[in-house]
Amino acid sequence: MNQVERKYDLYSQEFKHNAYATFAEMRNNDPIYCQLGLDGVTPIWFFSQYEDIEAILRDKRFVRDEALSKDPEDRYQPSPLDDLLNNHMLNKDGDDHRRLRNLVSQAFTPKRVADLRPRVQAIATALITAVKDKGEMDLIADFSFPLPTIVILEMLGIPAEDRDKFKIWSNALIEPQMTQEGMQEAVKQLTDFTHYLRDLFNKRRHEPKDDLITALLTAEEAGDSLSENELFSTMVLLIVAGHETTVNLIANAMLALSRNPEQLEQLKTHPERMPQAVEEFLRFDGSVERALNRWAIEDINYKGHQIKRGEPIILILGSANHDENKFANPEKLELDRHPNPHLGFGKGAHYCLGAPLARLETEIAMTSLLTQLPDIKLAVPENELRWRFLPGFRGLESLPVTWRVD
Template identity: 40%
Template structure:
């Protein structure tokens, strides 16, 4: 067992180059060792777990608590009020199972499948808007025109969020995760809390056929969700249901465009789409880390001794590129037979919204590939802009053209008409 020294000058591997392409950093760290004591950009000391076997085991290790009550000094993270913090990402064992039972009563597969027509209709409308933008301007930003609004329509309908409030909520979440100025996190959290408290109050007095109304009405042998639990779960569902899906759609399409052989195979055989989505979840999932964890007792990971109360980050993105687990892991391969990944969690914390996420990304990519046979990047891939976050590898914009629009622009630029 090796105890790594705790120094005041910890390495900080997450710089601007890492935000654009994090995988070389993870490859180096994996090669150097399974666990690293590093500092996050805000100065917080953490233990970073890089290898797939250790990450997979850590996700189900009951000694690694997600409850911040087990945190020692050093963890900062988001300062969320109790009304946003009492959700499944912060609760262990019995309390977690209790909440999960209640939530599952509203988040049924039947409800999710019943949303497929809604998702397809929204994707069709947004694809038409994307076409109009490309025709009018010669190019369009997929993030703004399609990838961001589609999940907001879906999750907004699931919770019956008023249409005018959906984009502001998405903006507040984005600011909370990747603030540009000091103080923006607290302001964004305040907006989110007040919005969700009002939304729960509205659904309580005017229930409908939506998930939030179902959660308010949910019972389990006389048990029910408290007010803080309701607001916190609404926060988690809205945040995860919009944020992750938005970046999966844009990142998934970019991955396909950067691998034309795989894109051609998918266009030739659309039945490969479910497997392609699983490979996107492994290869290009935006979430780099699982939710932070805190040892409740001294433990050993990868031969490294970690004290109780320290912060442990299980690096999903590194695990998904581990050559000890996956054959040729840096290759994007929609025919990959080993489709197992950790992108949607493991064990107790497996994502309740996984069926919705899969269905939504499948519909989005199917609509884009079917409606745009000649999509292409409008700028070189190395000029794309990425969110400045070690937690989320996410595009801020994805400018696209079609070959026909690009040819027309070039012809006009040469002084002629087609």
């Protein structure tokens, strides 16, 4: 098999424009299907039905830590940089996962997040005020990117003047590199990133503040609860999660509303329905299309498919969220859909820790846009929009919008 022989194209721009049609085909014809991944050599199991995806997310035989599924001699030997970046909760299982998650979960409880409301609102209003008189903006660059990134960097305690660097670093962490030069540049960026963090940690050790960095450093110093690698990696995870997720959900929601003008009007007259609408945005076109790879820790016969120990598994959350066996009229945006058991934030042990924050940010972002720029609309035909090449995520490169200036 080579790349051309893949049955389902899951990477091209064309796919990105019609992803849900591809997923419907997979659910109907090949709900459990093994084909080559992006590298063109690794066979990967793709799951597209809700029932299976939910079951596997809860099944302890499918793990996040690849090493657990391999014999010691077959394990990938991580570089010191890998060790610094990848030792976080989302790559761990069992007790290690619980320990790492508990250390930061305090910062993301619904109560702590609710306390952020005035600050998130102030940032949203300031961003809109900055562009209001222009009558146009790139919704992503000018609004949906800065909003959640300012929030997470402030929570962590990153100085405002350093924010721009994080965009480059976050991108270097998630963009797949297909060339040698691309790979070298990414390693250089990530090395700069670790130097920056090391300096910042030193500053906070001498001058603690009321921020997440100081809280994590305290945990590290308290003993064996957090190693240095885990400290770095936890920062990495929170930075990436804060830079690559809510930004796209807000933009995808605006695109969905522009395709459904009646629903848009309803939401304008009933902004109090926004929290329920946010759940539908997560289902209809959520920003995390797939869970991160799982690995089988033993040979498993799953519904007649022989999955071997060590084989990677991809669970397509975006497909589960459009499964007709779970949702009536799945291809319709229904802002008052209830119940709405979408898997946009995953399920089980790794259920999104930032979900309360992401919900709050999206609710405030969408309400602010619709109330402060009530006639906002797309500035270009939909077919001119381009999706970012990021397997597993659904994010537009830009979303030009306009409104009337009186």
